[in-house]
Amino acid sequence: MGLRGPGRGYPCVGARGAFCAPGLHVARAPPHVGPRPPSPRLGTCGISGDQVSFPPQTPHPAPDSSPQPEGAAAAGEAVGKRGGDLSCWVWAPGFFPVRWRPMMSVFAPVRRDRIIAELPQCFQREAALHSHTSFHPKVTSACQEQRTGTVGFRISKIIVVGDLSVGKTCLINRFCKDTFDKNYKATIGVDFEMERFEVLGIPFSLQLWDTAGQERFKCIASTYYRGAQAIVIVFDVTDAASLDHTRQWLADALKENEPSNVILFLVGSKKDLSSPAHYRLIERDAIKVAQEMQAEYWAVSSLTGENVKEFFFRVASLSFESSVLAELEKSSARKIGDVVRIASNDGDLYLTAQRRRSKCCF
């Protein structure tokens, strides 16, 4: 059974690249059989130049009450590690079912506990993307003047990768739903959550792509790596081998992304399971790996919630900062009579990974 996704000759609902509609849950696509169901009406809006679709106003009934392609229910179960929500199946153009979560809306007010007014601090200064204590002054002033782009809100794609069972799903669930499941259920392909923030007064969303760690699902998951603004590589602090494997996960993710356009995070999970003495040992090694990768290091526990919110706030803030700086750089380059070049004194505007890695000063 194949997965339909960007870049594989399959349409992704109203999306270009790897972006999918907020609130739409991409399912593994069963082969189509039988008559084509009516296409849903899809509205579109522009987000940073990418098209995304709104959920259809009249979703097709759920698979159990309507004709469906063979295997659709199985696909739903397969994708839905997070079953039991209010989602239903809808038909997307291109013949494959997607799960629509009606309760999610990009226009609902941002939760009060998702408002970021100051740059959250790093976890370890030795392995941080940068150790500044506040947002880049150009970002702050652009936000004050509402010069962060013509579109009302921004969106960043974050992919979460790492060995099987290291805790990727639990990490996302702890942050997005404040839940923890002690039973392991493998992710098949990818799963997807959208989390909305307000950063310096500007609406900002993170698309969190939870990918499968099992080898046999890797090729499905890797089709969703493209177009990431941040890569989160997770390892288990009680399993040194999972730390060793992070290099390979990074290499695979970078095959689909331009290294200078992504920011990297190395996350040690299950901190609650490690004794302080053991943790100190693995942290020393993890910091070395993070420095080598030029990633920011964090250690978290999804069981207790330790550092989970702080980590995602940091991801949101640095992704936001990086995207606003890129936008400002683009607009300043455009001002120079359509000749795309960067004035030397603006050279720090676009924080490529290389520059971030060298921890340049403002």
Ligand SMILES: Nc1nc2c(ncn2[C@@H]2O[C@H](COP(=O)(O)OP(=O)(O)OP(=O)(O)O)[C@@H](O)[C@H]2O)c(=O)[nH]1
């Ligand atoms: N004690 C403890 N257990 C955890 C923590 N995070 C995850 N687990 C457990 O580890 C197991 C695997 O967690 P998942 O989040 O499903 O792992 P995953 O990386 O998404 O696995 P794949 O979907 O196969 O890639 C589950 O049994 C979780 O309950 C944690 O912080 N502390």
